[in-house]
Amino acid sequence: MEEKKITVNTGKQNNQRRSNQKKNNQKRRKRKTGNNNSSNNNTTSLPVKKSAEEMRKWFAEYSDLVSQYQDPKKTMNVSFQTYSKDDLRSFMENPYANYKNLRSISRFLYNRSRVYKRLVVYFANMIDLKMRSVIPKFNFLDQTDEQSVLQKYYETLTQLEVMNLPLEFLKAYMTCFREDVFFGAAYCDQDGFFILPIDSERCRVTGLYKDGSLAFHMDMSYFSSNKDLLEFWGEPFQSMYEAYEKDQQNGKWQPMPDANAVCLKYNIDDLTTPLPPFMGIFDSLINLEDLKEITAISDEQRIYKLLAMSIPLLSASREVNDFAVDLDTMAKFYNRITDVIPDYANIVLTPSKIDTVSFEHDQTTDVNKVENATKNIMKVAGGQALVGDSGSTAINMAISTDENEAISSLLPQTEAIVNRLLSFVIKDPAKVVFHEVTTFSKDKYRENLIRSATYGVPVKTDLAIASGFSELDIIRKGYLEKMLNIQDLYTPLQSSNTMNTTGLGDKKNGRPSMGDDDISEDGEASRDKRERSG
Template sequence: MTEEIKEVARPSVVSFKKEEFAKLIINDLSSSKSGRKFLKKYKQSEVREIIENYKDEKNQEKLREISLLIWAKSPQYQRLLKHFAGMATFAHVVPPIKEIRKMNKTKVMKQYVEIGELVKLMNLRHEMTKVLSVAFREDIFYGYIHKEGTKSFHIQQMPFEICKLSSVEDGVLNYSIDMSSFEKNEDQLYKWADEIQYKYREWKALKEKNPKISKWVELDAKNTICIKVNEDMLEIFPPFAGVFDSVFDIEGFKELRKDKEKLGNYMVLAQKLPMRTDSDNNNDFLIDKDFMMFFHNQASDVVPENVGVITSPMEIDPITFKENKADNDGVGKATRDFWEGTGVSQLLFSSDNNSSAGLAMSIKSDEEIVFQLLTQIERWLNRYLKGQFKDLMFNVSILPVTRFNQGEMYKMYLENAQYGVPVKNHLSATVGLDPIEVMNMSFLENDLLKMHEEWIPLQSSHTMSDPASVSSDQSGDEGRPKKDDADIADETSRDRDKPNS
């Protein structure tokens, strides 16, 4: 019996539609983002434009907002501001400003104690560090003083949006507040200071008679404090706005590094479709679509997420993204540019090199910026004392002492005190004692506890040899004591670390 063989008609051309071919990309490796923004509200180009046009009041408000956002998102910017705001120790003394030798001693002593107690109540180190934190971030700090007798003292930060510089008194800035801001929330007015409540009602009564009256009303100078970093300009300009661009660069390079690391973990498996070599038709594949899809899906189901599968009739050449051997870390370069832009040594926050001399000079430059603000605070403090005492005999003097030069200043005052210069209070201030503490601790230790009679004086290091430098056969010899590690040069430090030959 003859078996009939039927031929199955095969299409001369096996072609694909674009929609069907798109389905072959099972694992999509493209994770492109629609533009990067370090800040959701501002692009880098917009920030540059705002800085250039900082004289516009609206741009000044935007700069303050940008500074706040960057402070919240950039650890470099945050550490920079904390470096300056937390540098000062607010060591202070209360020197006389009048001839007190001929005055009533009881009266003089009474006022000295009262001023000492008031300044102690203020807790300058805590309150003024908060003031400087805001000032370095926003360029200006508006505050209102809340004092309850001898029990409590607090500086309330006033909202930037309702405050405006208005005058200068005794070299100290004063500000006004926008009374119209309370109109919509009069039920919340009780939360504000009595002076603000009184002046708002007074302003509202005047507005009913004259609707064109200014909305700005200046607060009493004895109840306010205003500190501005850029004191030589009226515009509000964050002192480190010049490095905003560098902060964007750091974050941008971080994203690029992430993308490069992510791309380096990708792999693509390419399956080549066989084609008929003896056919004159285009797209004439050796296998049909169903057969191809079966093996394509089989491969796609077993590969991990970071491996893509491509099925194509064309040759696919691998493309690799090799690292640039010459300084490929853009993040490190952008970070160095950031610190160079601030003028602050990067050595304070990293250990790229060990030049102690360069670091010391950089810190001194930073201290000069802080000292200017200490002068502002000192003038405000003495103006405040004028409002508290009718016949003021003393002022408060804030010493140029920081956490970095504390030891240096202590040695300077100690040497002067040894020659009879009246700086015992200055010496005590450098170790963190307030004037009222010096007076009371001296009375406590000398008169009550009589510690000077009970305690045996400690032996001085200048009369003792360094045990580590004395050998067993030279135990009786005295020599010069070793310097502290912080007081020696880099070369000396390295020589000490060398093993003995």
């Protein structure tokens, strides 16, 4: 088995990679100029870099084809290989050697098992990238150009506005919880943002950036038989494929450029082998599906009826098979009855009495078995909030554990990737910080912000974001309210929160005293005590 080495991308390597990409772009521009000036030159120029919006529209049309890596002009039949429990147990004996099969089982169960799909979606949707802070970079010890700081802050907010990070990274998170690792190429410009998913079987984690995010290489031999995709995907794949064609022996695996690389891995402690995070419950999930099928068969048997149609015998006769009704007549009645009985019933002719044979089964017991098996899987894998059979305290503790598991490794990686991508679109962008807040802890997070704001902590923007507004929306709403004089148009009703407190220090002011008939015994005792003390 080929050894996979993990290297660290230094600043020198990053600069060299950018330099190589710049040289490739210059070469393509020269070829294009040569083609325009010379009619004898038959070399065709490669398309320019695709915008995020162009890639989004193309992927929306050919998303199924991209996931299967098929020619868009060819028909495609999507199928999933089925696996038995024996296959799974064989793979689990040596998971590192069978990680591809285990990830294939995970994809199969994701489409086959509703329980498994809910579990993956549950964890993937926990991460809320709207809960963030955007902090400009400046040295507060030196004299700061406020206009320059505000300009960089505005450019960063504007870029984040068009990137729609929660939607783009959600598909990456779902892949991570299903298959452990996600590989993608980011198309990021001032007009939009799009992450093109890449088949994980054609990519390999090969290094770490200084910020801790993952670098990866892609197998370029795939494009040898799919060159038409190079036209659709544009850069950086065209430059990567050109490098492969120059040296096919050593250039098969090409690094994804820093400006495009998006790689997320759930099991961050093992960068070499991608193993599905929930592979420990695969056996239980297969057993659950088998139990559902058995229950379905039992339900069919429960309503099944067998009708026995008796042929009467002559009571005084001593001969064998001396029937009181002609058999041909019985056959006619038999045929008439079979034409009207439902599918879940059948009929037989017998010389005995008419009777019914039922295949009764305890349906409630079967339902409880499936329900209990589902709950046990959720309790083991997480997602106890999806079954909700415990008290609120136990559920909250379970959710807290699930939150830590969901965000501990993926959220820091996401933050590093987003800041790296922004640096290629904006010069000296503001820093984006994602908070460890999930959809379940948002209300508690908001309460903590309110408490911090009362002590003067500068979190007003964070509080507004927690209320559902983006940074730009907050600023624009603030300016709009000022322009419309909202504070004068809407005067709040008089209350203890809005009334003037001047003079309330006087003991005569405040709540009126209660009468002797209205006060309780404890209240009367307290009043007497105050009066005795003066």
